[in-house]
Amino acid sequence: MKKITFRPPRPTDFEALYRYAKTIEAEDTFITLSPDEPLTKKAEREHFQTDLKKIKQNNKVITCVFDGKKMIGSCGVERQGRRSRHLGEIGIALLKEYRSEGLGKKLFSYTLKQARKKLKLTTAILQCMAENKVALAFYKKMGFKQYGRLPKANRYKGRLIAAIYFYQHLK
Ligand SMILES: CC(C)(COP(=O)(O)OP(=O)(O)OC[C@H]1O[C@@H](n2cnc3c(N)ncnc32)[C@H](O)[C@@H]1OP(=O)(O)O)[C@@H](O)C(=O)NCCC(=O)NCCS
Structure with a gap:
């Protein structure tokens, strides 16, 4: 580990983000990215552009984690629609070699605070695969x-x- 920093994504982060996404996709862990449906660079670029727009429109917060210049994790909260605009769905992942060292806790708490402050959300929701024992323990701990x-x-x-399915009312 070099120097760990947290910040929102910038348009120039795309290549770092794509490398990070492909690494975690190849691991085939308990997240939506899967090597069975590999991300194309084009689709990921479009997804990234859409995310940047959502951030500008105050419908999403994303925290990217860097070790030096390498992107090693991210956490995002996205506002839900219409009558549930005060709710946000959160997702988090770190590259394998950065897990179980306390970084997830810091990243998750920081991003939830941003969601409360910037998006004025009052509740966070999330879903997790039932066999993801580490994440189940993590969410309960949080x-x-x-x-x-x-x-x-x-x-x-x-x-x-x-x-x-999990929820938490935010303070
Ligand atoms: C889930 C994830 C973000 C947690 O982040 P992390 O940095 O590994 O977690 P932390 O080191 O901050 O630990 C926080 C808590 O999580 C749980 N935890 C972390 N690693 C664990 C492990 N190896 N075994 C069991 N529980 C573990 C513990 O409850 C821990 O609390 P404690 O340190 O007081 O015991 C991370 O493991 C990850 O990226 N996993 C792969 C992607 C993923 O599954 N994302 C969630 C999809 S729903």
């Missing part, structure tokens, strides 16, 4: 409460596994 379970919600390595 004070999230489970409110549901949908069997067979995610295809993972050829099997269908449940999704667990």
Whole structure:
């Protein structure tokens, strides 16, 4: 580990972001990115442009984590629609070699604070695959409460596994 920094994405971050996304996609861990449906550079660029717009419109906050110039993680909260505009869905991931060292806790708390401050959200929601033991322990540690379970919600390595739903009212 060199020098870890947190900041929102800039338009010039695309190449670093793409390398990070492809690394975590290849790992085939418990996130939506999967080597079964590889990201194309074009699709990822479009997704990135859309995210930058959402940030400008106050509908999303994203924290990118860098180790020197290398992007090693991210956490984002996206505003939900219409009658649920006060809710935001959060997602988080770090590259494998940066996990279980306390960085996830700092990144998650920082990004939730940004969501409260900038987007004025009052509740965060998220979903997690039922076999992702580390993330389940992580969310509980961060004070999230489970409110549901949908069997067979995610295809993972050829099997269908449940999704667990969590929420937290933000202070
Ligand atoms: C989930 C994730 C963001 C957590 O970040 P992290 O930096 O690994 O977690 P931290 O080191 O800050 O630990 C915070 C808590 O998480 C849990 N945790 C972290 N690593 C753990 C491990 N190896 N085994 C069990 N629990 C663990 C513990 O409850 C820990 O609290 P403690 O340190 O007081 O025991 C990270 O592991 C990750 O990126 N995983 C892969 C992607 C992913 O699964 N994202 C979530 C998709 S729903």
